Each structure stands twice: as structure tokens, then as C-alpha cells.
Amino acid sequence: MKFVxxxxxxxxxxxxxxxxxxxxxxxxxxxxxxxxxxxxxTFLTIPTTIKLALGNWDINFSKLKGLNQAIPDxxxxxxxxxxxxxxxxxxEASLLPPVPNPDTFRDFYAFEQHVKAAxxxxxxxxxxxxxxxxxxxxxxxxxxxxxxxxxxxxxxxKELDFELEFAIIIAxxxxxxxxxxxxxxxxxxxxxxxxxxxxLQREEMQLNLGPAKGKDFxxxxxxxxxxxxxxxxxxxxxxxxxxxxxxxxxxxISDGNTNxxxxxxxxxxxxxxxxxxxxxGDYIGSGTVGTGCILELRPESTGGWLxxxxxxxxxxxxxxxxxxxxx
Numbered sequence: 001m002k003f004v005x006x007x008x009x010x011x012x013x014x015x016x017x018x019x020x021x022x023x024x025x026x027x028x029x030x031x032x033x034x035x036x037x038x039x040x041x042t043f044l045t046i047p048t049t050i051k052l053a054l055g056n057w058d059i060n061f062s063k064l065k066g067l068n069q070a071i072p073d074x075x076x077x078x079x080x081x082x083x084x085x086x087x088x089x090x091x092e093a094s095l096l097p098p099v100p101n102p103d104t105f106r107d108f109y110a111f112e113q114h115v116k117a118a119x120x121x122x123x124x125x126x127x128x129x130x131x132x133x134x135x136x137x138x139x140x141x142x143x144x145x146x147x148x149x150x151x152x153x154x155x156x157x158k159e160l161d162f163e164l165e166f167a168i169i170i171a172x173x174x175x176x177x178x179x180x181x182x183x184x185x186x187x188x189x190x191x192x193x194x195x196x197x198x199x200l201q202r203e204e205m206q207l208n209l210g211p212a213k214g215k216d217f218x219x220x221x222x223x224x225x226x227x228x229x230x231x232x233x234x235x236x237x238x239x240x241x242x243x244x245x246x247x248x249x250x251x252x253i254s255d256g257n258t259n260x261x262x263x264x265x266x267x268x269x270x271x272x273x274x275x276x277x278x279x280x281g282d283y284i285g286s287g288t289v290g291t292g293c294i295l296e297l298r299p300e301s302t303g304g305w306l307x308x309x310x311x312x313x314x315x316x317x318x319x320x321x322x323x324x325x326x327x
Contacts, residue, residue: 001068002224002320003050003188005100005146006093014096016049018068019224023076025087027067032081034070043067050169050225051099054187054280057171061187061227096146097221098190099169099281105144105219106272106284107165107194108136110263111256113290121295122205134263134271139194140216141283147223147320150327153308154217157197159299160306160326164246164254164292164314165192168265169225170282177273182266185278188225191314191322192285195219198295198305221283223320231318238264244289247313253302256289258316 002019017024031043046063047053053060072079076087109115109130116126145151153160171187194215201214234241239259246254268284294302306312306326313323 001064001227001230003098003227004093004224005050005096005098007096008088008093014049014100016053017093018064019090020068020087022090023087024090024093025068025071025076026084027064029081029084029086030071031067033079033086034067036081038070040070043070051101051281054099054169054171055173057187057280094146095148095223097144098188098225099283100144100146102141102281102283103279104282105139105141106136106282107139107287108134108263108268108285109287110134110261110268111287111289111292112262113260114288114292114296117290117296131262134268136268136272137210139219139285143216143218145218145220145324147220147322147324149220149324151195151218151220151324153326154197157199158305159198161196161198161294162246162248162306162312162314163194163196163288164244164256165194165286165288166190166244166258166316166319167192167221167283167285170278170280170284173278173280175273175277176275177269177278179264179266179270182269183228185269186228186265188227189231189319190221190225191223191316191319192283193220193312193314193322193324194285194288196293196295220322220324222322226319234318242319243317244292245315246292247315248303248306249311251303253297254289254291254293256291258289260290261286
């Protein structure tokens, strides 16, 4: 299934939805409709947000699948609950990040090609410990953007870049999770654009504490949270095979694949949860896929750094499209 957080009128409180074909089915309104028309109150206990539902995900995911089966297959826009349609066209919705308010967001550094290229630009060889330890930094969970939102150009930089990544969203939560048990912690996958100010990043990386102001002004997530059962056929030899691309103003810039991930998400979960609780709705990012940024490809080969007015479109097959315009 594919889940969204959305609004469809200005200043509306974010709502919990299920993507079905070209429509967004409102979870709470459809649960009310099923209760009123089928006399089935089972689904009224589904929480009102994705983040809340993730707190007891096994039970809530089962209810969400049941709700999806209980509502009709067509003419949803004609069905109402409390005077509101239970579904709208996706084109009428504004999509927020699937979890707009995570407690934490950890971004890992798990694609070997990108790491090699980034270190080479700093005159460094690959560190042997990178192959032993999946490393991450904490990014800003309060500056998140969804599909279709404008991203403000940050002050203090002349070298704005995108980063083509994907991410998982944590279900249930837990501490000291072993990688062998970590798959059940993955509620779903989404696309991530880790916007980066390379000149700011370059200044602070010289001080060996990791990225900070070069990264924390914006991250885009979306458009959906895609549950693992949707991607069953994309696995081969314990690798997820999904093409990842980035277009800037319609021009293909980056072309990679999830199967190049060196450290698996279960390995990242094991590392991230050591001695601490992961919380339902937390994001864990993959790091940048090989060729997945201007820094790696070089601005002279890609038409320069990003500028105001540029439309950046990330796409991962079976997960969706995440597009933002710089303003």
C-alpha cells in the first residue's frame, strides 16, 4: 500500500490518506463511511496520522488493509462522511512528507561510489573502517518539504546541490535491534532529497565534526510511504533493485540504482538503535546514490550549481516522483 499525509485546502490540518490509483482516500472519513453504511466500527480506532499509526503498526496496518478492502472500488468521490467526500483526486491534494514531524532523522553514508567520489574530491582515500561501520549524522527534522512544495534558496551559499537518496520510515520503534530482526521495523520506503550547500559544508567539514549548516536548511521526503509488500518483486539476491534518477529542468542528471547500497537498512537500524530508542516515524536515509549529486558529477559537467527557478525531479521506480522548485 501507499500512504500519504495531505491537505486539499489552505490551512487545513494535515490528513492521513491511502493512495489508490489517481485518488487519495481519506482514512478517517472512509472509516466513518464504512461504520455508517456497513455497520462495521472496526476501523474507527485507526489513529488520525501516519506517525500515530506507526506506534502499533502491526495491528494498524492490518486494519488499514481491511479498510481498503471494505470501501468500494469506484465512484469514491460521490461517497461522503460528515458532509465531506471520502476521496479526492491526487491532483487536488497537496502532499506533505509522509511523516511531517518525525522525532529524529538520521542520514547514513551507505553508497560506496558516492563515498569514494566525495573523499577523492577532498584528497582522501577510502577509510577501511567505512566498510565495517555504517555511519550517519543527525539532520534537521523540522525543515521538511513534501512533493510539489517550493524550497527557499538558502542564504550564505552559492553552491546549492541536490542529493538523490531513498529512506525508510520506522515502525513500532525499539532499542538495540539486531539486524536479523530489523526488517519488521521498516514500515515503508520513500524518496529523499538531502539538499546541500556545498560551500558551507566544505568550510565545516575541515573541522572534522561532520555536516551541519551545509545540510540543515531543507530536506524533501515523499511522495508516499510505500510498504515493503509493494516491492516484493524488486528483490534479487538480497538486494532491492530500483532505478533512481534525477532530472533538473527536464534534463537527466543522475542515474543510479538502489542495488548499489553497500550497507543494508537492517544493518543501519542495528547501528542506529544501539543504546537508544528509535521512535515510530523516524526517518533513516540511505545517503547519496552514485552519480546522485552535482558535487560528484561536477558543476562544469551538469550546467552549474542549482539556482532559483530550477525544478529538481527525483524518481525511484515503484516508489514515485518527488519534485521541488527552488525559489
